[in-house]
Amino acid sequence: MTTDYTSMWKDLGLDLTAHDALLGVLGQAYGDIYQSQKNRPSGMGYFDFVVSEVHGLRVKELMDAKAQGRKVIGSYCVFVPEEITLAVEAIHVGLCSGADFAMDEVEKYLPRNTCALIKSAMGFKLAKVCPYLECADMVVGENTCDGKKKAYEVMGSMMDNLYVMDLPQVKSSEGKALLKAEFLRYKDAAETLTGKTIDVTALKQGIALVNNKRKAMARLATLRHNASAPISGLDSLLANQIFFFDDPVRFTDSVNALCDELEKRIEKNVSVADENTPRILISGCPMAVPNWKLPAIVESSGAVIVGEESCVGERGCRNLVDDSADDVDGLIDALVDRYLAIDCAIFTPNTERTDHIKEMAQASKADGVIQYTLNFCQPYAMETMPIENELEATGLPTLRIETDYSQEDMGQLQTRVEAFVELLK
Template identity: 65%
Template sequence: MADYTKMWTDLGLNLDNHDALLENLGGAYQSIFMSQEHRPEGMGYFDFVMSEAHGLRIQELRDEQEAGRKIIGSFCVFVPEELVLAAGCTSVGLCAGADFAQEEVEKVLPRNTCSLIKSFFGFKLGKVCPYMEVSDLIVGENTCDGKKKSFEIFSQMVPNFFQMDLPQNKAPMARKLLKHEYEAFIAKLEEMTGKRIGLEDLKQGIATVNAKRNALARLSKLRTANPSPISGLDALLINQIAFLDNPVRFTGKVNALCDELELLVKENKGAKVENAPRVVISGCPMAIPNWKVPAVIEATGAVIVGEESCIGERGQRNTTDASADTIDGLIDAVVDRYFKIDCAVFTPNQERVEHIKEMAKNTNADGVIHYGLQFCQPYIMESFSVEKTLEKDGVSVLRLETDYSQEDMGQLSTRVEAFVEIIK
């Protein structure tokens, strides 16, 4: 790895903290990912991206900045990458998946806050996230109470912040609100770049993101094979990298990997043995490096065949209709696409449980593991009806509630092993 010390210093990172984080991350990556057998060769690219996530990729973003592009950091799949790209900007995901500087965090946030929120505060307070520091604008959104209210505090820690309101149901008024907020977001981007978004810009932005989503959908579909040609850990990793990498390059690499996976499927080669227990994981997003529960699941010999998560199907399925010939028509198409997202902050949210059922069916899953982050009220409350509805349909469900610590690893393993034993 090249020496990025100067870049990290320029970005204001705390080098000691950052070294500690990278060492930790590197170790986890080795033991969780590199120890897997039967990995497709195409994963080499994603391993490389991960190894350079705080290095070369940040250098690229800084080079883009030099060339006049703005970097837009966000925490939620409701922030449309199409609009960011159309404005000539680059989108990066900031959600954080590891505990950091927890003592500092608990001075400004309640202890009973979910790990994901505490994590991005910790990354900021500990000065270890180059994506946050390189961002020209950070976008927060009114999803759950925890994020909505904590952004009031977080927004004071960063120089340029935009808060996006979001609806709470799927009524016509709610769609109006979403469109209004996307228009305000466009206005903010245009103000930053000093340039209006043109029709072709928007068409191109939509095309780029559609291509990415189509590649990810292709990957999802290949996992329906038995044996699945790729592990759930690797597939999750790709979905995580989707938020960080250059979208065009990323799409090419995912498609190249899919070409390889198609061959593996033909040869009946899989990441796990044929007829390995098949699990769909559903619930809260898992940001890098939150690989805890998938690692526990696949350590049992089971294979994860789908992620019903913002970092997975919920965030990436559905493309945007690019056929309109006016900017307003295209914005409407973007709104329509995002308005379908079945996040648990919506009420009612019956679409989500229907989608989980559909995923379980399409992937020939033997069971669904619902992953709830402790104190995430929307997903944990919804997990009760998810369990009830799926069980009624004959799908076995295990509800887990955990955080980013390692303290409950023993208990988690025991519960997951028992569940896999039942469903296999």
């Protein structure tokens, strides 16, 4: 970083020694993985800059906004409606949970056999290493899986600004009613936090901002379907990750500029991969910054990733909110309809997700699917076998990978992925 943000980090109460260690992990992983790529689109320069300033300039923007009276709301999940956050003129940021940190301390509160993402979220809080978490005026958790549900009970004793949203597990009329009640409760909480009242105009503006972000990401996803592979999966994942914490207008403009470049690359048949390179779809658990382990292994093994069926991927960005209603209640209904369409593994039954994977594989011309599951993530682990059976019945090869954030299994994963890529060849 070119600017010294030490004073700001101190003001946030970060553990500077631990924070420096985290930045070291981020910097090394980024340097080793991203900067070694060949033939990258020049539009990735913006996203490179954002990552280099992930705990610097963007956090300063949040602190400056707070000094002007705006509120910052942090969330861990794609079910938290950013549209409502923006409608009260607050700033919505995704919270860090993509690396192991303070695991010895975490295991004083959570069992060892807990999902890596949950342990990471707890570790970032205990170690005081995440400036987004420490500057948030409200932290929104959500009762998706049982692990998160119980972890938020523990984390609630560590912070006085934790707000927990309940979520339905069944897509029924009762489930829809529950989600609407929770969105209305979140609307009330956001209004109380900011002192703003949401009207039709404000909510439509919030919906438009988020819809535009999703449209830009959908455009990027569609360009990745091209046979010439104009961008790597690693670079696309980076854009998907930055989706969660960058300024929405600036981010949307940057993604569209990148897509403009990719369209020109497609016209000129400029590719990041050789002809006949195996095309892989990754499906399953989210990959937050700096969790680039599996994609780096895949693309260093002679394949190219052409899509992510993930919360940090198409699951988090697909489907727009219908903004045609002329009252707040109607717009809330539209939000509920859009978010209830998310095919997260928490739902039962969840055949929609299998259908969506098939659709993505066909659209992206994938030669195979890697199902990625974090260790001890029961909802996604339980879905891997029936999905594998359905995909392979259609002739689409699959590979099941269970891992965590550590580097200890890198060699084993490399061997398995290389064998899968050879099979696809």
